[in-house]
Amino acid sequence: MTLPTLEATPIPGLVVLRLDLREDARGWFKENWQREKMVALGLPDFGPVQNNMSFNAKRGTTRGIHTEPWDKFVSVANGSAFGAWVDMRDGDSYGAVFTVELDPATAVFVPRGVGNSYQTLEDGVTYSYLVNEHWRPATPYPALDLADATVAIPWPIPLDEAEISEKDRTNPSLADAERMQPKKT
Amino acid sequence: MTLPTLEATPIPGLVVLRLDLREDARGWFKENWQREKMVALGLPDFGPVQNNMSFNAKRGTTRGIHTEPWDKFVSVANGSAFGAWVDMRDGDSYGAVFTVELDPATAVFVPRGVGNSYQTLEDGVTYSYLVNEHWRPATPYPALDLADATVAIPWPIPLDEAEISEKDRTNPSLADAERMQPKKT
Ligand SMILES: Cc1cn([C@H]2C[C@H](O)[C@@H](COP(=O)(O)OP(=O)(O)O[C@H]3O[C@H](CO)[C@@H](O)[C@H](O)[C@H]3O)O2)c(=O)[nH]c1=O
Ligand SMILES: Cc1cn([C@H]2C[C@H](O)[C@@H](COP(=O)(O)OP(=O)(O)O[C@H]3O[C@H](CO)[C@@H](O)[C@H](O)[C@H]3O)O2)c(=O)[nH]c1=O
Numbered sequence: 001m002t003l004p005t006l007e008a009t010p011i012p013g014l015v016v017l018r019l020d021l022r023e024d025a026r027g028w029f030k031e032n033w034q035r036e037k038m039v040a041l042g043l044p045d046f047g048p049v050q051n052n053m054s055f056n057a058k059r060g061t062t063r064g065i066h067t068e069p070w071d072k073f074v075s076v077a078n079g080s081a082f083g084a085w086v087d088m089r090d091g092d093s094y095g096a097v098f099t100v101e102l103d104p105a106t107a108v109f110v111p112r113g114v115g116n117s118y119q120t121l122e123d124g125v126t127y128s129y130l131v132n133e134h135w136r137p138a139t140p141y142p143a144l145d146l147a148d149a150t151v152a153i154p155w156p157i158p159l160d161e162a163e164i165s166e167k168d169r170t171n172p173s174l175a176d177a178e179r180m181q182p183k184k185t
Numbered sequence: 186m187t188l189p190t191l192e193a194t195p196i197p198g199l200v201v202l203r204l205d206l207r208e209d210a211r212g213w214f215k216e217n218w219q220r221e222k223m224v225a226l227g228l229p230d231f232g233p234v235q236n237n238m239s240f241n242a243k244r245g246t247t248r249g250i251h252t253e254p255w256d257k258f259v260s261v262a263n264g265s266a267f268g269a270w271v272d273m274r275d276g277d278s279y280g281a282v283f284t285v286e287l288d289p290a291t292a293v294f295v296p297r298g299v300g301n302s303y304q305t306l307e308d309g310v311t312y313s314y315l316v317n318e319h320w321r322p323a324t325p326y327p328a329l330d331l332a333d334a335t336v337a338i339p340w341p342i343p344l345d346e347a348e349i350s351e352k353d354r355t356n357p358s359l360a361d362a363e364r365m366q367p368k369k370t
Binding site: 024026027028029030031035047050051053055056057061078104126128163165 | 209210211212213214215216217218219220221232233234235236237238239240241242246248262263289309311313315319320348349350
């Protein structure tokens with residue numbers, strides 16, 4: 001299997017991976033994440049402790065913008081989604097936005113402190129991600145309004161037609177959202 | 186999130202996990218794999234190095250029976266499949282068979298040396314799994330005939346109607362298949 005190719009983005013450390021999708025009469029096969037190859041390509045040595053999946057019944061379902069204190073490796077297991085990220089780390093790239101269409105051949109490494117969100121472009125899409133720290137129900141994680149006017153994410157489906165959780169309807173604007181401390185090196 | 190419940194099977198070390206699927210208006214969310222919880226429940230401390238996904242266009246697509254020398258944590262990301270396993274480890278349980286329907290709320294931990302296979306029960310199913318060693322293209326891994334008469338797996342869709350790879354059409358019968366060395370403890 002060919003090595004993925006990497007693409008840098010305006011958000012430092014946030015990297016798009018173009019995966020080798022092996023197609024045959026059955027469908028396709030992918031090494032969605034492969035530690036050795038991804039480290040060889042320059043990604044951090046990511047030791048996942050949790051694999052989460054979220055299934056979205058309807059096109060337009062929108063989740064985010066969530067900023068947890070751990071790294072994520074995100075992709076779709078089927079279908080397609082519009083992915084959007086906002087740099088919430090205090091520093092030069094604070095507020096930088098990046099969007100890309102997620103299909104099965106595309107994965108994104110999201111460093112901690114970057115806000116994560118997506119909107120499905122079809123019915124029945126499963127989003128899958130690996131994280132390198134365990135989720136703790138007691139800790140509230142910072143979030144940003146999906147409709148924030150400053151970052152102005154160009155959602156393909158208008159948010160007023162989108163399925164969105166109660167929680168994600170009351171997230172603060174950029175001016176009020178918590179800034180994340182950049183990771184010490 | 187509630188701890189998964191575990192079910193033992195006739196194959197030692199092969200365990201079925203019933204996951205807590207959190208449903209809401211958007212769809213569902215699951216901790217598909219969660220290291221800390223699964224170790225607490227008694228599963229081996231599984232350190233994945235690779236996350237593979239295979240997409241199957243048509244109902245009846247059948248893959249297997251593959252016996253690699255590493256552990257697997259398998260589940261579906263959407264839809265459903267019939268999963269079947271055969272113990273290929275030399276020892277008392279050699280030849281034991283176990284089958285279960287895989288839906289998003291069901292995962293299976295498959296110890297190394299157990300043959301792994303599945304057949305999709307719907308169109309468009311993505312099967313996802315974590316493994317704790319890297320795949321090596323140069324190494325041929327042992328496999329068993331999907332139609333082996335001794336193990337006689339009750340495939341829901343007849344194999345002559347199933348999409349099967351070239352490779353999986355020429356696997357040996359149980360009598361001729363390689364026996365795996367049980368893991369030293
Ligand atoms: C397992 C694996 C396969 N490949 C490549 C080899 C082929 O070009 C393509 C599909 O491989 P196949 O072996 O035909 O895929 P499949 O029949 O689904 O079987 C895979 O998935 C099975 C689980 O369903 C495993 O039990 C098999 O060992 C594994 O090979 O992907 C990789 O590039 N990396 C891998 O890790
Ligand atoms: C993240 C997480 C959530 N949960 C539970 C809490 C809820 O009952 C249910 C759904 O959680 P929500 O927070 O509404 O899911 P969602 O909006 O998709 O957001 C999740 O997935 C996002 C990625 O899409 C992350 O950026 C969020 O931090 C994460 O919470 O699952 C768990 O049991 N374990 C978890 O790890």
